[in-house]
Amino acid sequence: MGGGDVERLIQMLARLPGLGPRSARRAALALLSQPETRLLPLARAMETAARNVRTCSVCGTLDSSDPCGICSDPARDHGVVCVVETVGDLWALERSGVHRGVYQVLGGTLSALAGRGPEDLNITSLLDRVRAGTVREVILALGATVEGATTAHWLHDRLAEVGPVMATRVGHGMPIGGSLDMLDDGTLVAALTARRPA
Amino acid sequence: MGGGDVERLIQMLARLPGLGPRSARRAALALLSQPETRLLPLARAMETAARNVRTCSVCGTLDSSDPCGICSDPARDHGVVCVVETVGDLWALERSGVHRGVYQVLGGTLSALAGRGPEDLNITSLLDRVRAGTVREVILALGATVEGATTAHWLHDRLAEVGPVMATRVGHGMPIGGSLDMLDDGTLVAALTARRPA
Numbered sequence: 265m266g267g268g269d270v271e272r273l274i275q276m277l278a279r280l281p282g283l284g285p286r287s288a289r290r291a292a293l294a295l296l297s298q299p300e301t302r303l304l305p306l307a308r309a310m311e312t313a314a315r316n317v318r319t320c321s322v323c324g325t326l327d328s329s330d331p332c333g334i335c336s337d338p339a340r341d342h343g344v345v346c347v348v349e350t351v352g353d354l355w356a357l358e359r360s361g362v363h364r365g366v367y368q369v370l371g372g373t374l375s376a377l378a379g380r381g382p383e384d385l386n387i388t389s390l391l392d393r394v395r396a397g398t399v400r401e402v403i404l405a406l407g408a409t410v411e412g413a414t415t416a417h418w419l420h421d422r423l424a425e426v427g428p429v430m431a432t433r434v435g436h437g438m439p440i441g442g443s444l445d446m447l448d449d450g451t452l453v454a455a456l457t458a459r460r461p462a
Numbered sequence: 463m464g465g466g467d468v469e470r471l472i473q474m475l476a477r478l479p480g481l482g483p484r485s486a487r488r489a490a491l492a493l494l495s496q497p498e499t500r501l502l503p504l505a506r507a508m509e510t511a512a513r514n515v516r517t518c519s520v521c522g523t524l525d526s527s528d529p530c531g532i533c534s535d536p537a538r539d540h541g542v543v544c545v546v547e548t549v550g551d552l553w554a555l556e557r558s559g560v561h562r563g564v565y566q567v568l569g570g571t572l573s574a575l576a577g578r579g580p581e582d583l584n585i586t587s588l589l590d591r592v593r594a595g596t597v598r599e600v601i602l603a604l605g606a607t608v609e610g611a612t613t614a615h616w617l618h619d620r621l622a623e624v625g626p627v628m629a630t631r632v633g634h635g636m637p638i639g640g641s642l643d644m645l646d647d648g649t650l651v652a653a654l655t656a657r658r659p660a
Contacts, residue, residue, distance in 0.1 A: 269526045273511045276504045280481075280489040287480030292511075293550050294479050296524050299512040306474045307508035313471045313490075314497040314505065326494050328467045352491055 270296065322393075324369035324386040325351050334358075334366055341365040343400040345390060347419065349373055349407055357405065365403075373411040374418055387419070394427040401430045408436055408454075468494065520591075522567035522584040523549050532556075532564055539563040541598040543588060545617065547571055547605055555603065563601075571609040572616060585617070592625040599628045606634055606652075 270292065278288035295303040319325070320332035327333055334340060344365030348354050349372060357363045368390040372380055393399050402423055406412035420431045436454035438447060447455065468490065476486035493501040517523070518530035525531055532538060542563030546552050547570060555561050566588040570578055591597050600621055604610035618629045634652035636645060645653065 269507075269511045269514045270524060273507045276507045279500075281492050282485030282488055283478075283480055289550060289553060290480055291478040293524075293548070295508070296511060296515055299515070302477075303508055303512040307505045307512065309467075309471045309474050310493070310501050310505035310508070313467045313494060314501040316467045317494055317497070326468055326491075350491070352487060355487060 322389055323367045324371060324389070325354050325367060342398060344403065345393065345399050345401070346403040346405050347390065348405050349412065349415075353405065363403075365401075368402075370406075370415070373406065373409075373415040375411050382418070382422075385415070387422070391422070391426050394423060394429050397427065399427075399429050401432060404431060404433045406433075408450075520587055521565045522569060522587070523552050523565060540596060542601065543591065543597050543599070544601040544603050545588065546603050547610065547613075551603065561601075563599075566600075568604075568613070571604065571607075571613040573609050580616070580620075583613070585620070589620070589624050592621060592627050595625065597625075597627050599630060602629060602631045604631075606648075 273295075274285075274288050274292045277283055277291050278285050280288075283291060295306065316328040317326050318328075318330050320327055320330050320335055322331045322335040325332050325334065329336070341364055344363075345368050346357065346363050346365055347368045347370060348357065349370050351369055354367050354369055357367075368386070370385045370387065372385060374380055374382065374385070390402070394402070402419075404416040404419060406416045416433055423429055423431050435458055436451070437458045438444070438451065438455045444452070471493075472483075472486050472490045475481055475489050476483050478486075481489060493504065514526045515524050516526075516528050518525055518528055518533055520529045520533040523530050523532065527534070539562055542561075543566050544555065544561050544563055545566045545568060546555065547568050549567055552565050552567055555565075566584070568583045568585065570583060572578055572580065572583070588600070592600070600617075602614040602617060604614045614631055621627055621629050633656055634649070635656045636642070636649065636653045642650070
C-alpha cells in the first residue's frame with residue numbers, strides 16, 4: 265500500500281497504544297496529506313522530545329530538565345511527597361491541581377506475578393529525602409488494587425525504618441458523581457467503611 | 463505536565479484522528495519510555511515519509527515513487543480503471559485483492575454544500591487515459607451516498623463525452639455476513655432491487 269515508506273509509517277503508528285491498524289491508516293493519511301504542516305512538525309516534536317526529555321533524578325517523572333520543573337519549583341511544598349505508580353498518575357494529579365507538594369514516581373508496583381521486587385521500584389531518592397528530614401508527609405497515592413495496596417503497605421513499613429514521617433493514603437469510596445447502584449462491591453465496602461459524620 | 467517538550471508532543475499527538483487527549487498522553491508516555499527504540503524510529507519514519515511520499519501524477523494515490531507502484535506495474539490491467547474517492551478507499555480495495563486493474567483517486571466528491579465542483583476533482587489524468595484509447599472499463603467505486611451517486615452520475619456523462627468506454631458501478635446490497643434485520647432501509651431497498659436468480 266503506497267510503497268515501503270507509507271507502509272512503514274502505518275505499521276509504526278499502529279503500534280501506538282490506542283491506535284489499531286484502521287486508525288493508524290487514517291492517521292497516516294491525515295499526516296501525509298499535509299506533510300509540511302502536520303507530518304514534519306510532529307516528527308520534529310518527537311525528535312526534540314527524544315533529545316531533551318529525561319527522567320528526573322529526584323522524583324522520577326519525565327521532563328525536559330533535571331531536576332524536573334516540579335522538583336525545582338520553590339513555590340511547591342517540598343515537605344509533602346505524593347507517591348504515585350506512573351508518570352501518567354502524576355499528570356492526572358497535576359491536571360486536578362489538588363496537590364501542591366512534590367512527587368515520587370515508583371515506576372510500578374511490587375508484583376510477585378510479574379516478578380517485580382523492591383529493587384525494581386524507584387524509591388532510593390524518596391528514602392534519601394525522608395532521611396534528610398525535609399519531608400513531613402508522604403501521601404501514598406497508589407492504585408486501589410491488590411498490588412497497589414501491597415506496595416503501599418510495604419512502603420509504609422520501609423518509611424518508618426528510615427525516619428519519622430507521617431504516611432497517609434488516599435481515601436477510597438464512591439466517585440464524585442457516582443451512584444450507589446453503579447459501584448462494585450469492593451468500592452461499596454470501602455465507601456461504607458470510610459463513612460464520616462454528615 | 464513534564465515541561466514544554468512533553469506537552470507539545472502530547473498536543474500534536476492529540477490532533478491525530480482517532481486519538482483524544484487521554485490516548486495521546488498514553489501514547490506519549492509509551493514513546494517517551496523508550497526514546498531510542500520507539501520515539502526516534504517513529505520520528506524518522508515520519509521524516510522519511512514526508513521527504514519521499516508524493517502524489518502519483520497518473521492516478522493520484524500516495525507513494526514513494528511517481529508514477530506509483532500500481533501505475534508502473536506491468537502485471538496490472540491498465541485497461542480497467544477503478545475510480546475511488548480517497549487514497550484510503552484505494553488501500554481498502556488493495557487489501558481485498560479483488561481489483562487487478564489500476565486506479566483513479568478523485569480526492570473527494572462533488573458537493574454543492576461543501577462547495578466542491580468538478581475543478582476540485584482529480585479527473586484530468588483519467589480523461590486523458592480514456593482519450594488515449596487504452597481504457598476498456600471504468601469502475602465507479604464511489605461511496606453509496608448522495609454525493610457519491612451524484613459524482614458517479616456526472617462522471618459517467620463526462621466519460622461518454624471523451625471516448626468510448628464502458629462505465630460500471632459497484633453493486634449495492636447486503637454486506638457479506640450481514641443479516642436483514644440489521645440493514646438500514648436504503649440498503650434493504652438496494653439489496654432487493656439488485657436481486658438475481660438464486
